[in-house]
Amino acid sequence: xxxxxxxxxxxxPMLSIRTETDTGEGGAIAxxxxxxxxxxLAGDAPPVAYACELKFDGLAINLRYEHGxxxxxxxxxxxxxxxxxxxxxxxxxxxxxxxxxxxPPAVLEVRGEVYMRRDDFERxxxxxxxKGGKTFVNPRNTAAGAVRQLDSRAMADKKLSFFAYGLGExxxxxxxxxxxxxxxxxxxxxxxxxVSADRRVVTGAAGLVAFNSAIxxxxxxxxxxxxxxxxxxxxxxxxxxxxxxxxxxxWAVAHKYPAQEQMTRLKGIEIQVGRxxxxxx
Numbered sequence: 001x002x003x004x005x006x007x008x009x010x011x012x013p014m015l016s017i018r019t020e021t022d023t024g025e026g027g028a029i030a031x032x033x034x035x036x037x038x039x040x041l042a043g044d045a046p047p048v049a050y051a052c053e054l055k056f057d058g059l060a061i062n063l064r065y066e067h068g069x070x071x072x073x074x075x076x077x078x079x080x081x082x083x084x085x086x087x088x089x090x091x092x093x094x095x096x097x098x099x100x101x102x103x104p105p106a107v108l109e110v111r112g113e114v115y116m117r118r119d120d121f122e123r124x125x126x127x128x129x130x131k132g133g134k135t136f137v138n139p140r141n142t143a144a145g146a147v148r149q150l151d152s153r154a155m156a157d158k159k160l161s162f163f164a165y166g167l168g169e170x171x172x173x174x175x176x177x178x179x180x181x182x183x184x185x186x187x188x189x190x191x192x193x194x195v196s197a198d199r200r201v202v203t204g205a206a207g208l209v210a211f212n213s214a215i216x217x218x219x220x221x222x223x224x225x226x227x228x229x230x231x232x233x234x235x236x237x238x239x240x241x242x243x244x245x246x247x248x249x250x251w252a253v254a255h256k257y258p259a260q261e262q263m264t265r266l267k268g269i270e271i272q273v274g275r276x277x278x279x280x281x
Contacts, residue, residue: 008072008074008077016247023256038250049202052200055229056196058143059076060113061073061076063110068108068191092160101190107169114162120139127157139224228255239251
């Protein structure tokens, strides 16, 4: 937590999820095999249903709503304690200050990702060049840096976006609670929170592989950066049965894509004498 931000102790820790190191289809197959093994499913048991989503390249945020009103926004921090960035988050137009529709829970913590679209990033850098200022390196770092500005006015020229993808603390869910992760996301969307349309419920390893391939083929055409996809067991009862391993859920995994490579033209090298007298580039 940076000095200048009030620390926020998360009521429910913001844990990380395991990253699958096999970037090929074997990674999806291995995750399904682990889930079936942990659930002690027989070989002829029906396939497991999974909620598949994009792995957004941004900054994780926890939004706390009380009786439908946004009262606090905090960064992930170390998972246990984050930074109070409420004033900055209020400037993001996609995040509702008051939830709409049917009455939400008395306390609803929404987990999601703040990110910057590629076109907004390019427009920002164009304005920087016009002013003779320094341009920004990439959308992710720009979004993360903007959210953690001590002066919320510094976010005025950085148009950020948000996607919700999960829950933290919840108290007093009205009516019957959703039984699936997909049902949770549908409820968040009904309350006016932005949820990505690029999500699917699939069954078994074959469904995971197909989703991964379909998104990878569209990766460059998406209006924002992603670095992979996320698989989650859709049934919340099965999630509770699977539980956690150390600080990672057994019911979810991040399946990253291989790093993107681009050709770079080397225009020149400057040599200078270092502090010890050596020549350094």
